[in-house]
């Protein structure tokens with residue numbers, strides 16, 4: 001039967017106009033767009049029509065032929081590695097060949113993969129540098145082949161299939177087990193292994209915290225089995241008379257675990273654990289008890305006597321208001337290093353000494369850890385992560401937290417300038433509601449602090465009008481951080497206020513004694529050496545590490561510097577790979593490097609400085625804290641806290657699933673299961689805010705891009721001689737010296753001046 005189904009749609013007008021066959025298609029779906037590109041870039045093609053031997057070329061080739069020069073090339077050549085299991089490759093043979101002949105033909109035993117192994121066997125250089133870029137995709141349903149692919153992607157310089165299956169000198173029976181032993185597959189009992197590794201270190205208090213971290217963050221199955229196996233290790237440090245029964249000891253452990261769980265709004269009853277038998281029910285809510293039990297350090301009490309004139313005056317004004325039970329909103333404004341934190345600590349110590357409850361908060365985790373009992377404002381007051389103009393905090397009027405807020409004499413919020421206006425508005429609305437007083441913040445004494453010269457909140461596509469509004473201003477003027485170098489302190493103020501003379505496009509001259517000249521990439525090594533001199537002699541020196549860091553604007557440069565430094569750092573390397581949620585190709589997910597997430601490939605060495613990502617245990621000071629790596633095992637990282645109130649404490653960290661937040665701009669939510677740490681030889685300038693870094697290096701491969709960044713970077717230092725700056729694009733034609741850009745929104749500063 002003849003019908004018109006064989007007729008290709010065509011446009012007679014175009015056919016006549018151009019005297020050739022033209023296929024007109026309307027592209028209305030993504031598939032047809034791809035189809036169209038295939039045609040445009042298909043390259044030369046040929047077709048034998050009945051009478052004509054026709055040939056056509058694509059547009060790029062036509063250009064190439066007309067202009068006669070190379071218009072594109074790919075270097076190095078990208079080839080996809082073909083993958084097959086041992087002796088499972090495809091073989092081509094002639095129909096007249098016998099099986100024996102085929103089997104003895106050496107050429108047929110060679111494949112791209114076997115030759116890749118051969119090259120690695122024969123060439124040591126290749127073993128170091130040769131990495132697999134592209135490899136054919138294999139579905140997890142293909143079993144062993146899938147695990148072989150994972151091994152090929154992670155093991156550098158493999159010399160044979162057997163070599164891939166050998167881990168730590170032991171030949172594993174399958175690729176799957178080899179991948180598991182390499183830490184590339186999430187073991188079914190990784191949580192148990194983690195607790196097992198931790199229990200061998202015999203630190204019961206750290207083990208208890210680890211157990212709670214696992215309960216809260218890792219969603220373990222079989223909690224009761226884990227409890228049965230590990231509770232004896234968690235009570236090793238309890239001292240009890242031998243005639244007391246086991247129940248009493250177990251009960252104490254349950255109580256201690258419950259105390260740790262409460263801060264995460266969880267309870268021992270939420271888990272499949274034995275119930276506490278003799279729970280003493282306190283009339284006072286736990287969170288109020290916790291606040292009242294915060295220790296007061298002698299150092300902070302002494303600080304009251306050591307306050308400088310500005311600090312003293314601010315201290316007296318605030319204490320006076322508190323004593324008279326007046327309510328006021330203060331804003332402590334001072335450039336970096338003028339002792340804002342010092343003042344808060346003195347205030348906290350004094351008020352707590354008088355038996356008052358003062359809630360200490362800060363916008364970032366790292367600033368919160370510096371304050372005794374400090375928490376991030378968001379976690380303390382349950383402020384939504386992305387508040388809008390009508391948000392409120394999720395605190396119910398009857399909750400214990402509401403009672404705590406009602407009882408609090410004052411609230412301190414450091415780095416308030418870094419928070420969004422909507423966060424304060426949400427807090428204001430909530431306080432008015434739970435305190436039942438229609439005054440700003442329900443009539444509470446609020447002590448905000450910060451510095452408008454420093455980095456403002458990161459608001460995607462934000463405008464200057466999104467900035468936060470200050471309250472009544474108490475000024476601190478004397479830079480205490482660099483009090484021994486007045487010249488440096490004056491220079492910092494001029495940079496912060498945008499008063500340092502500029503050349504051209506807001507470029508300021510960097511003082512000569514701070515400059516490390518840029519000659520080529522090797523200058524980075526000299527720069528690192530100036531900040532971390534004789535690194536290899538200070539392997540276990542916590543104070544050496546905590547006093548030093550290199551800071552730079554972007555996460556990419558932080559990663560590059562950390563990689564450089566970990567390679568220089570002596571010791572055996574431990575590499576841990578993350579498990580990423582697989583919506584798209586694992587290679588793509590693994591290649592994603594996001595500020596708040598640990599890297600897919602985490603390389604650590606014993607005694608290297610690391611930084612905690614996320615707020616794992618804010619009360620213990622574990623949020624954005626700097627740590628010293630004490631060793632990493634397959635399922636556990638052992639570390640020592642370097643800074644803040646829990647300095648010198650040991651902490652065990654399990655692999656935790658961490659999620660990306662909306663702000664990073666990925667079109668999907670990535671969950672990465674990895675140890676929640678990153679190397680911290682280098683930090684971003686934003687992360688360094690609030691810290692004193694006596695030996696600081698500022699690396700500027702590009703000039704800074706946002707308000708206050710240069711100022712924050714420079715003001716981490718204590719003197720010109722111990723602050724080093726490396727600027728890559730620092731020369732200006734016709735000008736002597738090294739220059740870098742200083743971005744200052746003067747209209748923001750008007751608020752504080």
Ligand SMILES: Nc1ncnc2c1ncn2[C@@H]1O[C@H](COP(=O)(O)OP(=O)(O)OP(=O)(O)O)[C@@H](O)[C@H]1O
Nearest residue numbers: 306307308336337338339340341342480481690692
């Ligand atoms: N009155 C003081 N006496 C002695 N040392 C002080 C005094 N005030 C502050 N300092 C010291 O000066 C340094 C900087 O102080 P602090 O960190 O409190 O400043 P800051 O204003 O909070 O800085 P930033 O804005 O950068 O976070 C600290 O080492 C602190 O101990």
